[in-house]
Amino acid sequence: MLVGLPKEIKDNEYRVGLTPGAVKMLVARGHRVLVETGAGEGSFIPDQEYRSVGAQIVEHAHDAWAAQLVVKVKEPLSAEYPYLRKDMLLFTYLHLASNEPLTKALLTSGVTAIAYETVQTHSGQLPLLMPMSEVAGRMSTQVGAAILQRPQGGRGVLMGGVPGVAPADVTILGGGTVGANAARIAIGMGAQVTILDVSHHRLAYFDDLYNGRIQTRKSNPSTIEEAVCQADLVIGAVLIPGGKAPWLVTRPMLSSMRKGTVIVDVAVDQGGCVETTKPTTHSQPTYEIDGIVHYCVANMPGAVPRTSTFALVNQTTDYVLLLADQGVDALVNNPELQSGLNIYRGQVAHPGVATAFGLAYTSPEQVF
Structure with a gap:
């Protein structure tokens, strides 16, 4: 699978969605990783570290966003909405219940959006939050x-x-x-x-x-x-x-x-x-x-990106590997990832988001 790692553009957001270690695992499994130049600089991870483990460094954000699976840290901002599309898996923090414009943009685009903050284990823990x-x-x-x-x-x-x-x-x-x-x-x-x-x-x-x-x-x-x-x-x-x-x-x-x-x-x-x-x-x-x-x-x-990036990616990597290996099927086969599904091809697949904006809710079991 083609995996994209864009640079974060939120005000003073210096985290990055994948470390070189995570990229190395993706490449070892046969996946191709596109890293926007400078994506890791805020966490003091230079392009060369990504390049040395097999990533391809791309000059422009739209190149990283052109991937099948896009891994980020923060929710897309309005300038990034045009990159959203139906054949994309987006894996990042979303916090949609307080962001109606983003919710509408995700629904309109047809993207499949999985939120870190709602991935939940059988015991009720939120490992990515x-x-x-x-x-x-x-x-x-x-x-x-x-x-x-x-x-x-x-x-x-x-x-x-x-x-x-x-x-x-x-x-x-x-x-x-x-x-x-x-x-x-x-x-x-x-x-x-x-x-x-x-x-x-x-x-x-x-x-x-x-x-x-x-x-x-x-x-x-x-x-x-x-x-x-x-x-x-x-x-x-x-x-x-x-x-x-x-x-x-x-x-x-x-x-x-x-x-x-x-x-x-x-x-x-x-x-x-x-x-x-x-x-x-x-x-x-x-x-x-x-x-x-x-x-x-x-x-x-x-504000403490070096600590935060490595702490976050320690937890997200296994799920990223599943999504890269299996695509949408990972959402069917893995209940934890399924709980993270918020938007699926124009449908709201999380009850909290539906309730926040009075939208129709379609359970993950119904959308697949």
Whole structure:
């Protein structure tokens, strides 16, 4: 199969969809790989490393997009919509439930689009979302700590405090992979951490893990409002696989929060769990509403591309090999890949996407 690796064009997105190691495996199985020149430079992977394992370096994006299987990191932007076509398999992060224009473009093109974030194992794990959730969770605390500094618009609070002065109060909404990693870094920095989740089992896990060093609260509107109103840093870490995140922090709550409080909404890719969330970029990462500083960068792990690229490709490679070897049949034969199918030749094949936009849903079993 002809496999294409385009260079990412999203603002300050330096990750790349395949490493030379992954390309080497594809080539060894008889596949031809087209790599757009410079695709790996943001992750400090020069063209020569791809060339040395058998890839063909192409000068233009349209050459890489001409492949049968296109592997990316982030969703296609509007400038890339013309490359989409019916005989293409697209494998990347999509986050369609918060992106109606892209959903329509994919449907119109007839492309088969498989989303990293909805590939799911039999046990319910999201193996291709997990590595970036780990990165984003750890980054959310680091970023929040930086923005809490007064020159960045924050309350001027040091995460760990100093003797005689209280540490920062960090509230984490959601105890999944993002929340767990955010908590790990926040506790390591000496902050006072409160984590909210709807699962008692998950809260008990954190209580046991940190032996009382973390406060756990059952998540409901009252406890959320109480926690965010006493927080210096709020981290939104809620996930509805394939669907739009619920608004846990509403606009009226902002007026009761401390001025200079920082919100880092990691759920921004799925619409955000804060009502006032709107996507930002690494170039312009923050904005302020009612004195509350919002950081809502939709590709946070792109700021640490070397770590992120290798962490992601470690997980995606086996699925890429299946798609290259079997084509569309891989979606029939592999239930995990099938769960990642979002769009198939003009049909919505994921219930979360269909619900988000009131579109007809066709199950993967029906489309094949």
